[in-house]
Amino acid sequence: xxxxxxxxxxxxxxxxFVWFAVALSGPVEGGKSDAVVVLTGGGGRIDRGLEALQKGxxxxxxxxxxxxxxxxxxxxxxxxxxxxxxxxxxxxxxxxVDTRSNASETADWIASHKFRSVRLVTTxxxxxxxxxxxxxxxxxxxxxxxxxxxxxxxxxxxxxxxNKLLARSVQRLAGM
Numbered sequence: 001x002x003x004x005x006x007x008x009x010x011x012x013x014x015x016x017f018v019w020f021a022v023a024l025s026g027p028v029e030g031g032k033s034d035a036v037v038v039l040t041g042g043g044g045r046i047d048r049g050l051e052a053l054q055k056g057x058x059x060x061x062x063x064x065x066x067x068x069x070x071x072x073x074x075x076x077x078x079x080x081x082x083x084x085x086x087x088x089x090x091x092x093x094x095x096x097v098d099t100r101s102n103a104s105e106t107a108d109w110i111a112s113h114k115f116r117s118v119r120l121v122t123t124x125x126x127x128x129x130x131x132x133x134x135x136x137x138x139x140x141x142x143x144x145x146x147x148x149x150x151x152x153x154x155x156x157x158x159x160x161x162x163n164k165l166l167a168r169s170v171q172r173l174a175g176m
Contacts, residue, residue, distance in 0.1 A: 013166075020162045025127040025148035033058045033145055034115035039102045039130055040065035042123035044149040046079055049121045052147065053089055058119055062109045064093040064102045099126070099133050107137035117143035124148040125157055129165045136172065 027048070036058035038049035046063060053061045066075070076086045091109065096102040110118055118138075122130045127148040135144060153161075 016166075017159070017162050020128070020165070021158045024124040024150075024153075025146050026124065026150060028119070028145055028147045031057060031119070031145055033117040033119040033143070035060045035062065035110065035113065035117075036119040036121060036147075037062045037064060037106045037109075037134075039099070039120075039122040039126070040067075042126065042149065042151065044151075045121055045123065048147065048149050050079060050081065052119055052121070053085070060089050060091070060113065060115075062091045062093050062106060064105050064109075065096045066092045066094050068094050099130055102130065103133035103137045106134055110138065110142065116141065117145065119145040119147050121147050121149065123151050123153075125151060125153040125161050129161065129168060132165070132168065132172075 033052075036049045036052040038045050038061065040046070040063060049061050049063065052058050063075075070092065072086060072090075072092060075081070075090075075092060076083065081090060093105045093109065096105040106118075120127070120131060120134060127146050131144060131146050138144070
């Protein structure tokens with residue numbers, strides 16, 4: 001009996017992993033939101049957030065998880081952001097160090113600006129967990145647009161992220 005239960009659990013885990021790996025989120029072209037939030041950590045994320053800002057898909061942008069050593073002028077130079085755009089529309093968030101603290105920093109920023117909609121930008125393999133964490137921190141009336149940056153994740157990346165998602169889901173179910 002224990003062997004059957006274990007086999008069933010492994011089969012469910014395996015099918016879930018296949019679904020996770022095959023059905024990654026994708027980019028969202030167009031659409032309007034009050035703000036765009038970029039979680040640092042992967043190539044193309046900041047560029048995608050800036051594209052959303054420059055195309056008018058969002059009015060303001062938070063880059064969450066910026067290294068404390070980065071100065072706004074260095075960021076602007078690196079990503080070719082005009083001083084006017086930096087001053088009016090780009091906020092660098094230095095408080096977060098992981099996905100959970102990204103969500104907390106983002107939720108605080110959204111609340112302080114009274115935004116009603118936000119475009120979340122992160123890598124495709126990271127989107128499910130990032131959106132889950134952020135949704136848990138936001139009031140229910142906030143619209144969340146998932147705008148994933150396509151990537152070529154390794155098996156290892158997918159394996160680790162899937163298990164982090166499962167572990168975090170279990171923690172949330174347990175009230176942690």
